[in-house]
Amino acid sequence: MSSDFFQRHEPLLERAVEAAASRGYWSAFAESPSPRHYGETANEQGQAAFEALRGNEFPLALNGADGQVGDEQSPFGFALDITYPRVPATTLVKQANQALAQWRRAGPRAWVGVSLEILARLNQRSFEIAYAVQHTTGQGFMMAFQAGGPHAQDRGLEAVAYAWQEMSRIPGVALWEKPQGKHDPIKMEKHFTIVPRGVALVIGCSTFPTWNGYPGLFASLATGNTVIVKPHPGAILPLAMTVRIAREVLAEAGFDPDVVQLAAHAADEDTAKTLALDPSVKIIDFTGSSANGNWLEQHARQAQVYTEKAGVNQVIIDSVQDLKSAVRNLAFSLALYSGQMCTAPQNIYVPRAGIQTAEGLVSFDEVARALATAVEKLCSDPEKAVEITGAIQNPGIAERIDAARALGLPVLTDSRELTHPRFAQARIRTPLLLQAEAGDANIEREWFGPIAFVVATDSTEHSIELARESVLRHGALSMSAYTTDESVAARIQEAAEVSGVALSLNLTGAVFVNQTAAFSDFHGTGANPAANAALSDSAFVANRFRVVQTRRHV
The missing domain is CATH 3.40.605.10 (Aldehyde Dehydrogenase; Chain A, domain 1)
Known part of the structure; x- marks a missing residue:
């Protein structure tokens, strides 16, 4: 049989x-x-x-x-x-x-x-x-x-x-035959x-x-x-x-x-x-x-x-063609299953001087606000939002949201409880998005759940350095980046390869950094502390x- x-x-x-x-x-x-x-x-x-x-x-x-x-x-x-x-x-x-x-x-x-x-x-x-x-x-x-x-x-x-x-x-079986000159060859059957x-x-x-x-x-x-x-x-x-x-x-x-x-x-x-x-x-x-x-x-x-x-998953924002498309994609990644995916982004690095877009320079504050607005819009209709966020598996995650809120960092958008239309007792939370400075020790640990930080950096090069060093020290299962400059993209790819983390570039459509596809994407690399395989x-x-x-x- x-x-x-x-x-x-x-x-x-x-x-x-x-x-x-x-x-x-x-x-x-x-x-x-x-x-x-x-x-x-x-x-x-x-x-x-x-x-x-x-x-x-x-x-x-x-x-x-x-x-x-x-x-x-x-x-x-x-x-x-x-x-x-x-x-x-x-x-x-x-x-x-x-x-x-x-x-x-x-x-x-x-x-x-x-x-x-x-x-x-x-x-x-x-x-x-x-x-x-x-x-x-x-x-x-x-x-x-x-x-x-x-x-x-x-x-x-x-x-x-x-x-x-x-x-x-x-x-299963091999016939091994070694020539011996004038003599008969040595023959062996190997199983x-x-x-x-x-x-x-x-x-x-x-x-x-x-x-x-x-x-x-x-x-x-x-x-x-x-x-x-x-x-x-x-x-x-x-x-x-x-x-x-x-x-x-x-x-x-x-x-x-x-x-x-x-x-x-x-x-x-x-x-x-x-x-x-x-x-x-x-x-x-x-x-x-x-x-x-x-x-x-x-x-x-x-x-x-x-x-x-x-691991602590990283996002580097250097420049974008369309900021709205980029933040919509990121917002979905932050909300999907309430951040309870090992590939969910956590630290989002943005230069203090802002980023270039097709419409010109956009300040750090505007980028942070655009991302917060995208999260809020995505979660504005509870009936639709709960199908994206799902429910919180472990009560400890809800407690972790409270702990992150208590850090005293500026809140870009607060986590809210939503009521599920079919399961009134469901434990549902929207993402908490905080603002942080590069060097803040709080961003150097994993905050598993719907918790993310928009991190102000000195420059894109500083963002790349922070992301690379974080992966090497703490591990990561995903890295994402946005740039319209091929030379910047090459430097980010080099950082990802050196630190051993999978990289996604310029995701704005229906593919999200959280997701990997069997037979095509390798999930994890075994090359950084987040996974050995x-x-x-x-x-x-x-x-x-x-x-x-x-x-x-x-």
Whole structure:
């Protein structure tokens, strides 16, 4: 059956490998929730499936479970009241090791075939997953559908494509023949076997559990490792759905479902640390805070650790053709999912002397006011704005807004609470935009959430220097810049390359610095402190397996 899965999806795999090489636009899974793609009743069925889960035990049978756990609260103002089987960490690792023997012997075609079938079935459940993502992360429904469903699935497929590409470079058998002059040549037959590292651990985040979780999950699974998926306690449901589908596919293919397990736990349990330090855990994928990511890198020494952590994302404004278009684009980036994206801009550098536009010189104050006005206009209609901002996932972010406001910096536009037309108790905040001076220590840390600073600098060169040094010291996952001068653009690009951060130039339309596209954009570089890996490239998958050879005389 597993080989049938590979044959069934081989054309998709080939197209994914081609797309990763060409880096042009391609998506395997439709991002539009149109009935044309998913059927006339897909939305209603997905919502009904989500509602049926509320107030119940999640239907997932896990070996070794010793109780139930779960306390997820929708950021839109209600409790999910879903519980999940709790399996002790040591039991999870033991079962993962037991399942590894059969899974290891199955080989790359089976590993990849099963992974592709799981992704195909996840796509069929995109609406159900979207509601789960919406009501655990606080994303607006359209973002939850796209980022939590098709875009996450594309990222998973991208990892599988890279895994297949790297494994397929290794021949199964080679005949080695060394000439010996007048004597008979030395002949050897050499067999090369792809072997997985062992047990992999995926540590999920609370804001993008599938989008950030799928690359590591599928990179490890497609290279023959067993996987323990440990969701954030506030966002268990999307990954529980994923694990359930994965186990169904594994069972149908004749494998032990414990190849993929769920490690649900209460917020006060240190399950992540226990699992991460287990000698059997050889791969760890982590998305979250710098403190936890750095701890994993320093202490989980037995494992290959891939981390995406915090950073301070930069925007440099030197000159623009149309200021209104530039600030509209930036305003959307600041408001999108209330700044709860690892790529959201924070520090916006503007020379004190102002910037050049097609209409002439515009002062610093005018640029700052134009951006503040764009944010206010975007959020002026609550019914529309809430679909952009979504809801605040963690109450601590609302507290962080208050802390930023208390810094005493000039307020360009204040953060407001909005009332959601369908969820009156939703925790919704608009962006807080503050004015700061270069050198202010407050801008040298990440303010995760809808908080940004317009920073007065001595010049564009000063802005470039500040941005470069900040990325080198604190890390960043995005950098954006606006300039009409090609020589300035070249210097900014040089700074981005030196500091190791992805750069977006002159975004004024429907593409935003927060967004990255699978098969085209590398998410993160691994070249600055915000992440030690990129989603996805060859380095992200190639070290998840090893090659063991057997040779004999013939």
